[in-house]
Amino acid sequence: MRWSRYFWYTSKDDPADVEAPSHKYLVKGGFIKQIASGVYQYTPPALRVLRKIESIVRKEMDRTxxxxxxxxxLNPAELWRETGRWDLYGRELFTLKDRHGRDYCLGPTHEEEVTDLFRSYVTSYRQLPLILYQIQVKFRDEKRPRFGLIRAREFIMKDAYSFDLDEFSAIMSYEAMKFAYDRIFKKMRLKTLMVEASVGAIGGKSSHEFVVLTDYGEARVAYCENCSYAANAEIVPLGKGKEEDEPEMPLQKVATPGVSTIEELSRFLKVPPRKILKGLLYVVEEKEPLLVFIRGDRQVDENKLEAILGTDNFRLAKDEEIKEILGTVRGFVGPLSLKNNVRVLWDNSLYGVKNMVVAINEPDVHYVNANPGRDFHYGDMVDVCQVEEGDPCPKCGAPLKVNRGLEVGHIFLLGTRYSEPMKAFVKDSEGKDVPVVMGCYGIGISRCMSAIVEQHHDEKGIKWPTPVAPFELDIVCVNISDEEQRAVAEKLYTTAQEMGVEVLYDDRDESPGSKFADADLCGFPYRIVVGKKVKEGKVEVQSRHTGERWDAPIEEAVGQVKELIHQEKL
Amino acid sequence: MRWSRYFWYTSKDDPADVEAPSHKYLVKGGFIKQIASGVYQYTPPALRVLRKIESIVRKEMDRTxxxxxxxxxLNPAELWRETGRWDLYGRELFTLKDRHGRDYCLGPTHEEEVTDLFRSYVTSYRQLPLILYQIQVKFRDEKRPRFGLIRAREFIMKDAYSFDLDEFSAIMSYEAMKFAYDRIFKKMRLKTLMVEASVGAIGGKSSHEFVVLTDYGEARVAYCENCSYAANAEIVPLGKGKEEDEPEMPLQKVATPGVSTIEELSRFLKVPPRKILKGLLYVVEEKEPLLVFIRGDRQVDENKLEAILGTDNFRLAKDEEIKEILGTVRGFVGPLSLKNNVRVLWDNSLYGVKNMVVAINEPDVHYVNANPGRDFHYGDMVDVCQVEEGDPCPKCGAPLKVNRGLEVGHIFLLGTRYSEPMKAFVKDSEGKDVPVVMGCYGIGISRCMSAIVEQHHDEKGIKWPTPVAPFELDIVCVNISDEEQRAVAEKLYTTAQEMGVEVLYDDRDESPGSKFADADLCGFPYRIVVGKKVKEGKVEVQSRHTGERWDAPIEEAVGQVKELIHQEKL
Structure with missing residues (x-):
């Protein structure tokens, strides 16, 4: 491909409002273009990457x-009503009506549909085990789409579904998929961690996520280096701590004018944050107020909160709402003199803390040395606390490590969550009807594209691993108006094509600097620079991965690159 | 692939409520399964066919x-509002809102989106000409989904868009696409006719359809064997005829008790149908009545009517509605004593007919020898008449041929229909901003699958052309419990795989009859039957296309098939 004729336009400027490196480089590098929040178009080079990822996944799935x-x-509502998910799935489901008023959703996952396909053809254990998969566009109306393809609302996914006669066989399928996933991510050059995960809206008995550690993942993962426990932080249980061993001091009211954050309060009163009772007012489903109390040094895990509430439709209250509901201002939300109609959750972290600083829903004043049981009372305690580095491992008690992570794969042992309500029964060897035991297995194909960039980039741009690079080789002609250079570049371009190297020939009438910058940004594994050294019969070969560069005789350059590419694709 | 392990289940029974052979065989053959009206799932063999069709299209598109x-x-409404199509497109557009109440449609075609992509990267004539394409799932909320994949609501389409500096260059792109389409359909073994077509909701300057002649097309095409004119019947103009040369007879009221159809009336009154004024009452947008009068021997073309009304939301009135609106009953709807609030259309076919039979909105009675001008008056005349075989060619006047047709491709010269409102301007060589001149080019990928079956089947089932067959060869082991037969079949299966033949090995424990029936139904181009003749060192080879069958030595059978396949794929 000649770049001068190719629909690929990079930008010199960093895109605005972009945090994740993958988002920045994919936009700046002209791979993706946003058309609506969390909805992206793919340009020709992006599609090449996508197809390579798909092909890696397809090959390994077929192999199993x-x-x-x-x-x-279009998923008809009737199917989703059979499993109850039409009502349960929540606001992430895009729904619509057809011209006759019939309800549909845009499939975010396809358990219902595949189970319907299964039950219309399969009736006997002899037809098992079976794994069906597809690579397809999917839709989720995310609360906060962000990081480009990482949390998108329209995305490409590989979803597979296993059908087995019994749980033992289902676990075999599950393990086969784990094994395939390992191979798939290795082939994409993604380093992943397998962690225990929540089954969430999919349901079922257990699940694992394959996570790429990166600062811009939408998940947090906790892992233990002592016992090898690893889980999505949102499911790591945090219990009650030990009761503090200190005498209860007398309750005292102090003026704290305008001192409203935990940090300010801690400084002002010379009390550690863990001794401060933090109160957060939420509004649930745009109507119900909810107060969450947690220790001042801890954060609420909104995923845990979602699991408790059964909805993701909640948000922190606005100043007016705090005023209206509690009669106070931000920073002075406390457990005292609450109106009865406010639901309250007490986090486990509060257990056993003594002599606390608490707000009393009155501006500019706090109590110090407040003690639960004496000065106010906890209700039932729950676990809504975000896990932090150093929290105890729920398996062995050793301190946990915590990292941001990006889920690229998620597998579920579903059991009969779908087959029972949908009556996907098969006859077993004794002629008895039993519900088929299912598993489901997803890979975020488009998300993998971002994950790869997260793990393979530097300050100049992307470093595509060779197996998924849009082109393996970039030939840069430094001075396109120099006859000799151009002739050599053209020759090398032809040679590369003949040798089966996926080559982009940068024949654009641009400055050498901007061509080199684009080559770094767009991340070709190899580059051949055709410049002044052609007079000595030489060109420069560069590796984007190692940063190495060397002179090679013109007639050997492409061969050298081909050999290196070959090694890297093994 | 071994059939015993393959997710492919045929049915012995014909599906209910199925008209088109392609619909019947694709369902019965286990290729597709309906999940909602006009929404189909594809099983593994269907996906193989689909991928081959896609790959033919992709190769030819890339070649251009x-x-x-x-x-x-997900197409944001804002883009569609820029071109006015958000309001114009009508009820075929599936629309939905996201959780924030923003409007989207499910892309039925992508002129807006691709123009937006174009304008964000292209600014100069130097970047032209350009053709972008995609293969993607599309959505149209069809009024009457039917014939399986032929008129579906969710379907796979290849859509391409050309961008040129001026109309001359745009016509070159248009011609290049015509040429590519010819090659594409030939490679799929589809015989197509290129006809002039309506631009419809896409808009633009002119358009052509590629049509497969079949009884189950959703279109009717008219063509002239004299001057080679060919067009979608809905755009073939029918003008006024000659005035009849006969004296006006005296008006007479006659009793026609219960004589309500044109045929009955013609027999009863001994008058040819063309002398009878036919009145049809429609209800438009579920509120406005509309009366259409046409000559008794002609039919209303509802596509022409849609073009006149600007909506597809109309239907024939029910008996109660005829009673309520006109005070009469079906068969006695006439032009006399009409209430003022009923809109009336008079078809051109009525022009010049004398001494007609007309109803008078009174049951069981007609006038005979009614003459317009004397006994009642025509309003402005329109063309809503369906073209019939023998109608005059609008180019040369020779009698037209008319056939049902299935549109598999549609190309449009759009001009600046999208670039003007969306400000997709480029600088020309003199630095002046000009709107880019566009074309768009669709192929119904999934529809092609049905079209191929329409053109390639017999009473037993499908005859897949080799280039798009799910498998090229079916090896049938007649008696799977016969050791010798099974050993030979296994050997041939291995040999075929090694030789690169796409082979399905029918190792199912079924009767030979049902295996043969499935082979015919599923349409493998070649079959090798391993039966009793293995004792003589022979197997039977069969061609599904020619019906030929011959004995071949075991060791030569696969080679023979491979050579034949090779010839057919050229």
Whole structure:
């Protein structure tokens, strides 16, 4: 491909409002373009990357004996009503009506559809085990789409579904998928960690996520270097601590004019944050107020809160709402003199803390040395606390490590969550009807593209691993108006094509500097620079990964690159 | 692939409520399964066919220099408002809101999106010409989904868009696409006719359809064997005829008790149908009555009517509505004593007919020898008449041929229909901003699958052309419990795989009859039957296309098939 004829336009400027490196480089590098919040178009080079990722996934799925199908985007509501998910799935479900007023959703996952396909053809244990998969566009109306392809609302996914006669066999399928996932991510050059995860809206008995550690993941993962426990932080249980061993001091009211954050209060009163009772007012489903109390040094894990509330439709209250509901201002929300109609959650972290600083829903004043049981009372305690580095491992008690992570794969042992309500029964060897035991297995194909960039970039741009690079080789002609240079570049371009190297020939009439910058930004594994040294019969070869550069005789350059590419694709 | 392990289940029974052979065989053959009206799932063999069709299309598109992108299913309303299509497109547009109340449609075609992509990267004539394309799932809320994949609501489409500096260059792109389409359909073994077509909701300057002649097309095409004119019947103009040369007879009221159809009336009154004024009462947008009068021997073309009304939301009135609106009953709807609030359309066919039979909105009675001008008056005349075989060619006047047709491709010269309102301007060589001149080019990928079956089947089932067959060869082991037969079949299966033949090995424990029936139904181009003749060192080879069958030595059978396949794929 000649770049001068190719629909690929990079930008010199960093895109605005972009945090994740993958988001920045994919936009700046002209790979993706946002058309609506969390909805992206793919340009020709991006599609090349996507197809390579798909092809890696497809090959490994086929190798397990899984069979590819294509299900539909429009999912009729009737199917989702059979499993109850039409009402349970919540606001992430995009729904619509057709011209006759019938309800559909845009499939965010396809358990219902695939189970319907299964039950219309399979009736006997002899037809098992079976794994069906598809690679398809999916839709989730995310609360906060961000980080480009990382948390998108329209995305490409590989979803597989296993069907087995019994749980033992289902676990075999589950393990086969784990093994395939390992191979898939290795082939994409993604380093992943497998962690225990919440089954969430999919349901089922257990699940694991494959997570890429990066600062811009939408998840937090906790892992223990002592016992190898690893889990999505949102499911790591945090229990009550030990009771503090100190005498209860007398309650005292102090003026704290305008001292409203935990940090300010801690400084002002010379009390550690853990001794301060933090109160957060939420509004649930735009109507119900909810007060969450937690220790001043801890944060609320909104995923844990979502699990408790059964909805993701909640948010922190605005100043007016705090005023209206509690009669106070931000920073002075406390457990005292509450109106009865406010639901309250007390986090486990508060257990056993003595002599606390508490607000009393009155501006500019706090109590110090408040003690639960004496000065106020906890209700039932719950776990809504975000896990932090150093918290105890729930398996062995050793201190946990915590990292941001990006989920690229998620597998679920579903059991009969779908087959029971949908009556996907098969006859077993004794002629008895039993519900088929299912598993489901997702890979975020488009998200992998971002994950790869997260793990393979530097300050100049992307460093595509060779197996997924849009082009393996970039030939840069330094001075396109120099006849000799151009002739050599053209020759090398032809040679690369003939040798089966995926080559982009940068024949654009741009400055050498901007061509080199684009080559770094767009992340070609190899670059051949055709410049002044052609007079000595030489060109420069560069590796984007190692940063190495060396002169090679013109006639050997492409061969050298081809050999290196070959090694890297093994 | 071994059939015993493959997710492919045929049915012995014909599906209910199915008209088109392609619909019947694709459902019965286990290729597709309906999940909602006009929404189909694809099983593994269907996906193989689909991928082959896609790959033929992709190869030919790439050959023209077109570049593949991937646009989005969710189209934000703002883009469609820029071109006015948000309001114009009508009820075929699936629309929905996200959790923030923002409007989207599910892309039925992507002129807006691709123009937006274009304008964000292209600014100069130097970047032209350009053709972008994608293969993607599309959505249209069809009024009457039917014939399986032929008129579906969710379907796979290849859509391409050309961008040129001026109309001359745009016509070159248009011609290049015509040429590519010819090659594409030939490679799929589809015989197509290129016809002039309506631009419809896409808009633009002119358009052509590529049509497969079949009884189950959703279109009717008219063509002239004299001057080679060919067009979608809905755009073939029918003008006024000659005035009849006969004296006006005296008006007479006659009793026609219960004589309500044109045929009955013609027999009863001994008058040819063309002398009878036919009145049809429609209800438009569920509120406005509309009366259409047409000559008794002609039919209303509802596509022409849609073009006149600007909506597809109309239907024939029910008996109660005829009673309520006109005070009469079906068969006695006439032009006399009409209430003022009923809109009336008079078809051109009525022009010049004398001494007609007309109803008078009174049951069981008609006038005979009614003459317009004397006994009642025509309003402005329109063309809503369906073209019939023998109608005059609008180019040369020779009698037209008319056939049902299935549109598999549609190309449009758009001009600046989208670039003007969306400000997709480029600088020309003199630095002046000009709107880019566009074309758009669709192929119904999933519809092609049905079209191929329409053109390639017999009473037993499908006859897949080799280039798009799910498998090229079916090896049938007649008696799976016969050791010798099974050993030979296994050997041939291995040999076929090694020789690169796409083979399905029917190792199912089924009767030979049902295996043969499935082979015919599923349409494998070649079959090798391993039966009793293995004792003589022979197997039977069969061609599904020619029906030929011959004995071949075991060791030569696969080689023979491979050579035949090779010939057919050229």
């Amino acid at each position: 004996g899984a069979q590819e199908v294509l299900l539909t985007v | 220099g077109a570049q593949e992108v991937l646009l989005t299913v």
